[in-house]
Amino acid sequence: MNFLHASQNESMAMALEGNRLSNVSRELYDEVICELMALFCRHHPSKREAVLQFIHPFLSRPFPGHRVATVAALSQLLLSAVDGGLSSDMIADIAQSLLRCIDDAHSVVRKQGVRGLGQLVLLWQQQQQQMPAGALVDEQTVVKEVLPAACRSLNDSVPVVQKEAVVVVQRACLVEGLPATGRRLLLRSSCHLQPIVDAEDIALRAAGLDLLGRLCSTAAAAAVAGVENGQDTTHNCNADDADADFTRHLELLVIHCIVRLEDTSGVVSSAASRCLQQVVAALLWEAAPSHAGSAAAAEAAELLRRRDDEHMEFERFVFPFVAMLHKPGDASLMAKRLEICRLYFTPETNGQKGADGASRILGLATCVASGFVAAALARCLGDVAPRPSSLLCSVCRDLMDLVSVEDSDFRAQIARILGFFDILTGPKPQ
Numbered sequence: 478m479n480f481l482h483a484s485q486n487e488s489m490a491m492a493l494e495g496n497r498l499s500n501v502s503r504e505l506y507d508e509v510i511c512e513l514m515a516l517f518c519r520h521h522p523s524k525r526e527a528v529l530q531f532i533h534p535f536l537s538r539p540f541p542g543h544r545v546a547t548v549a550a551l552s553q554l555l556l557s558a559v560d561g562g563l564s565s566d567m568i569a570d571i572a573q574s575l576l577r578c579i580d581d582a583h584s585v586v587r588k589q590g591v592r593g594l595g596q597l598v599l600l601w602q603q604q605q606q607q608m609p610a611g612a613l614v615d616e617q618t619v620v621k622e623v624l625p626a627a628c629r630s631l632n633d634s635v636p637v638v639q640k641e642a643v644v645v646v647q648r649a650c651l652v653e654g655l656p657a658t659g660r661r662l663l664l665r666s667s668c669h670l671q672p673i674v675d676a677e678d679i680a681l682r683a684a685g686l687d688l689l690g691r692l693c694s695t696a697a698a699a700a701v702a703g704v705e706n707g708q709d710t711t712h713n714c715n716a717d718d719a720d721a722d723f724t725r726h727l728e729l730l731v732i733h734c735i736v737r738l739e740d741t742s743g744v745v746s747s748a749a750s751r752c753l754q755q756v757v758a759a760l761l762w763e764a765a766p767s768h769a770g771s772a773a774a775a776e777a778a779e780l781l782r783r784r785d786d787e788h789m790e791f792e793r794f795v796f797p798f799v800a801m802l803h804k805p806g807d808a809s810l811m812a813k814r815l816e817i818c819r820l821y822f823t824p825e826t827n828g829q830k831g832a833d834g835a836s837r838i839l840g841l842a843t844c845v846a847s848g849f850v851a852a853a854l855a856r857c858l859g860d861v862a863p864r865p866s867s868l869l870c871s872v873c874r875d876l877m878d879l880v881s882v883e884d885s886d887f888r889a890q891i892a893r894i895l896g897f898f899d900i901l902t903g904p905k906p907q
Contacts, residue, residue, distance in 0.1 A: 555575070631643065791845075
């Protein structure tokens, strides 16, 4: 604040006071630095290189505040490069500095480091769209160093870091002419999404679901392009481990998406609905490429649309929808999906902090939703043999334990779900 006034730049000082950025707190410290650097770059673009030389040594200081301020400033310096005013060497130096911050012990340093990588991907996206004569962002650096670091950060232990990583991966999915190596790397990041779509943080859950939908669009676009070019889709899928891994993850993540349709947050529920449109299209295309897959995906999309437009009860929606996604003969997949449903029956894996801050309260809405999904999966078994009888009995025991919850409406829903498990009687004898 004093520096800005001392510079006699009234417009910067007024902007600072107008945004109330002089009120620095521990929680907002890094964001204040970002705003300060954004203002500086806007009003003194010719001095950016000098600022970089001045702040760079602070990145290796042991005091966390120095590192936080430095990485936040570096992130904004990189964002200011959209005007083309930074050289490729400066951008490369900043990128390497940001990459070193990804493994910092301080979560805010990691947060701003990942955000800076997102700014670099934004520059790369702009570069791919405009195709300038001299490239400022090195594509190999982005594909081999930046994207792996961003995908790794999806697995960070701190939600704010994960949110920034989600943004980076989403931006990378939007890059035109994404190299095959980069596409495979992004698809493999799906292995980190399950904890994100079930995170306690509402914004993170919604962002994770939107990212999953974006990854599905990326995979589908590549598959469609392969068919249009006359490639053997089945052969290519088997040959490409990344696509096969993505499909395996998707076959399980779809259960989380269905359950999140009943999330108590409207933001998350809407994100789950959008995501499912892309997920079922990718899964059904994979099961039956070209016309058959398109028809099945259209039928599933229509059911999702009716659910939203007609405010269809979850029970009416989930049985036909799960049946569309069922893979007959894949007992292993069925067992894994039922185990996912069981995760939502306990507050440890499906809950939020209680009023005392120590205990956890069961998420009743998603618990009921997972119960209906489990019942729908059981109904898909039909007369198949051998049957996962032990697992089905475990699901029913879990549901019976929930009858003790002191909520009459919840208990009534659980009792109704148990009524659908008459399939446990097994096939009629011949």
